[in-house]
Amino acid sequence: MNINWYPGHMTKTRRMMAETIKMVDVVCELFDARIPVSSRNPDILELTAEKPRVVILNRADQADPTETKKWADAFKKSGCGVIETDAKSGRGIDSFAPAVMSAAAEKLARLAENERFGAIRAMIVGVPNVGKSSLINRIHGSKRAKTEDRPGVTRSKQWFYIDKGLELLDTPGILWPKFEDEITGLNLAFTGAIRDEILDIETIAAKLAEKLAEICPEKLEERFKLTLPEKTEEMFELAGGGSIYGAVLLEELAKKRGCVISGGETDYHRISVILLDEFRGGKIGRITLEPFDGREV
Numbered sequence: 001m002n003i004n005w006y007p008g009h010m011t012k013t014r015r016m017m018a019e020t021i022k023m024v025d026v027v028c029e030l031f032d033a034r035i036p037v038s039s040r041n042p043d044i045l046e047l048t049a050e051k052p053r054v055v056i057l058n059r060a061d062q063a064d065p066t067e068t069k070k071w072a073d074a075f076k077k078s079g080c081g082v083i084e085t086d087a088k089s090g091r092g093i094d095s096f097a098p099a100v101m102s103a104a105a106e107k108l109a110r111l112a113e114n115e116r117f118g119a120i121r122a123m124i125v126g127v128p129n130v131g132k133s134s135l136i137n138r139i140h141g142s143k144r145a146k147t148e149d150r151p152g153v154t155r156s157k158q159w160f161y162i163d164k165g166l167e168l169l170d171t172p173g174i175l176w177p178k179f180e181d182e183i184t185g186l187n188l189a190f191t192g193a194i195r196d197e198i199l200d201i202e203t204i205a206a207k208l209a210e211k212l213a214e215i216c217p218e219k220l221e222e223r224f225k226l227t228l229p230e231k232t233e234e235m236f237e238l239a240g241g242g243s244i245y246g247a248v249l250l251e252e253l254a255k256k257r258g259c260v261i262s263g264g265e266t267d268y269h270r271i272s273v274i275l276l277d278e279f280r281g282g283k284i285g286r287i288t289l290e291p292f293d294g295r296e297v
Helices: 008-023 042-047 065-077 093-103 105-113 132-140 182-191 201-215 217-224 245-257 268-280
Strands: 026-032 053-058 081-084 120-126 158-163 166-170
Touching: 008 042, 008 120, 026 093, 053 065, 053 093, 065 081, 081 093, 093 105, 093 120, 093 132, 093 166, 120 132, 132 158, 132 166, 182 201, 182 268, 201 217, 201 245, 201 268, 217 245, 245 268
Parallel strands: 026 053, 026 120, 053 081, 120 166
Antiparallel strands: 158 166
């Protein structure tokens, strides 16, 4: 599967971020807790490498809590401040300001030594549709940041005054020109970081169904009230050896939800939308698509 994604505003955002990084004291990088690796933009890491960092594992309410703790511990070990949040409910928001101030301890110490006062400036960054605007609205207690359930809505930087000692800069979500592997692209597509309009939604849903059947079959079975079909050798296409197991799964899910069209044919588009919506909404369960693998972060 080939995903091409790098619209013009991404180039503009990268340039703006490179210019703005000099103005901030702390970088707050927002990840999707379900895909901590795939939602980490290597370009952002390169642009902000010299700054103290706070990692925010958002949508922690939808991820496996055991795996989230493992990832959090790994980021702490690398020297980052870490908080777990759910922007919709507000969970973890109270930890944000203390984490930023802790990351800025050296600057605060210099200011105190010179008997000076200055606000700490933090920049929040992340891939599209990871929940930045919702998080900022929770932190700021307003609706100033633009929020919409599709990637790429925030188009320009916005400053938010959190209190007398903390200012926060929101930036547009930014992806990178080329994904390192298909898995990264798929994970971003599963979670909605890439607009469904530019993808084959049925292919993405089939891939997601196959992934869920692999890592949490019991949750898929419970949500759709079925027993998953066994994966057999016959479910591999001769041309290229590609698996059609995902398509078989979609057909079974469609039967359970009544997704049929005239003549009794499977409505693959409708069941694809249902599966993606229910996964993204956390209705299938708390699922981490990228379990911690022991890597250094």
